[in-house]
Amino acid sequence: MMRKSYYQKLACIVTLLIVLLIFQKYTGREKENFPEAKFVMASPAHTDLYNFDPNQLDRTQWLKFGFSEKQISIILKYREILGGKFTSKEQLKKCYAISVEKFNELNPYIQLPEASKELISGKAGNGEKNTLSIPGKFNPDQLSVKDWLKMGFSEKQTEAILKYRNYLGGSFISKEKFKECFIISAEHYSQLEPYLLLPAKTPESSKRGFNNTSIKIAYQPFDPNRLNAEEWQALGFSEKQARTIVNYRDKNLKGSFKTPDDLQKCFVISAEKFRELKPYIRIQEKQKQEKTDFSKADLNTITFRQLLEFGLDERSAGSIIGFRRKLGGFVNKQQILDTYNIDKEIVQKLVSTALLETSNVPKYSLADAPEEWLKNHPYFKYSADKIIFYRITYPDDKKIWKFLKLKPEYEQKMRLYIK
Structure with missing residues (x-):
């Protein structure tokens, strides 16, 4: 009986081994037919690419990304048309100086949202397609704010369209130029295009410049270095x-x-x-320029050139002028020392030497500050919506400050610009 059980177990083991051998042979054959996997790493066109905000790039930095001087001029001009700032990748992509290939190369590194709220113009608030109400053939040069709103554009979109038209000299010139208006989506342009009373292409005479005025100017000899x-x-x-x-x-x-x-x-x-x-044009030979008396210079009116004269580099001078413009003027000297990207040692000498006149710096109460000022001022813009909301019901500064519940250091900065 024991012997029979022994042979049964042995037969079981032999059968299992045969099955395993067959399985190994079968899978081995499959491996022979399976091609060897190769993992190829794609090498980027520019190994020095890095994450960047296109709003922060200067001419030199655009050059490092492989753009020509002409392309950079167009990009910077386009950024200026947009109000000095790209708000999305979609806006940057619409700049005709950036090819599709170049944009695709840079895209992973661009630190911007895919699309800004203003650019999502093809959708209504409920997520449905927003179809424009087009009355018939029209010339976009002749439309007023009311006309654009009636057609279905928002106030912000209308403002941007008119701003772009003004930039072009008061006329869109051609369908080609109209299409370049960043706020008009591809969907909206396809709806509008059949009704536009504009030539399809931009005339050659209009391509080289932006001055399309026909006003005859009585020129006089001038030195371009002396004109403001x-x-x-x-x-x-x-x-x-x-x-x-x-x-x-x-x-x-x-x-x-x-x-x-x-x-x-x-x-x-x-x-x-x-x-x-x-x-x-009469460019006079540069006489020895009078040196600036920095003890009498006002830090709220000092020029870029004077900052260079004092010894600052272009980056530091540009940062100070740019920050001052955003603030509407400095209120104390510490603000200048807190400016980003400056040579603090030289700036410390400057603020110790120069004057600071603050009488012309705009100041408001929270209750009556213009909305645009609140939304653009570096110290107020993050609280602007709350201020605007609270003051509708409580037009009293004390109550608004109480509702804002700000950190002391933020409130302290804001109060510099409060009457």
Whole structure:
């Protein structure tokens, strides 16, 4: 009996071994037919790419990403049209100086949301498609705020459309230019395109510049190194163009045009406009400039050039001027020392030497501060919506401060700009 049980167990083991051998042979054959896996690592086109915010990049940094000077000028001009800031990747992608391939290469590193709230114009609040109400054929140059709103655009979108039209000199010129308006989505453009009373393409005469005015200007000889923004406007440039020319002279050329050709290189001056101006350009030889008496200089009016003269580099000077503009003016000297990207040692010497005149710095109460000021001021913008909400019911500063429940250090900064 025991022997029989023994043989049964032995037979069981032999059967199991045979099954295992067959299985191994079968799976081995499959392995022979299975190709060897190879893992290929894609090498990026630029090994020096890094996460970046396109709103923070200057001309030099765009160059490092492989863009030409001309492309960079277009990108910076486009950013200026948008109000000085890209709010989404979708906006950046619409800049025609950035090819699809280049955008795809940079896309993973761009520190912006995919689409901004203003750009999600193809959707209604309930998630349904927002169809425009188009009355018939129309010229977008002739539409008022009311007309755009009636068509189905929001107030913010309408404001952006009119701002862009003004930037172009009061006319969209062509369907091509109209399509470039960042706030108009592809869906909305496809709805509007058949009704637009505009030529399909931009005329060659309009492509090189942004001055489409037909007003005859009586030119007089002038030195471009002595003109301020208002004087450039008197020569027929828009406010934005005038600021760009002054900026280009003071920052890019360190304060002066050396030859008329330097003026021609400024991208907002078309070839036609330059030909008009050239006979009147008189660049005087730079005499030894009077040194600034920094003990009498006001830190709220000191210029970029004077900051360079004091010894600051362009980055520090630009940061101080930029922060001052956002604040509407400095209220105390510590704010200047707290500015980002500055040489603190040199700035400390400057604030110890110069004056600070604060009488022209705008100040408001929380109850009557303009909404735009609240939303754009560095110290108020994060609390702006709450302030606007609370003051509707409680137009009293004491109560609003109480409801805001701010950290003491934040409240202290805000109170610098309160009457």
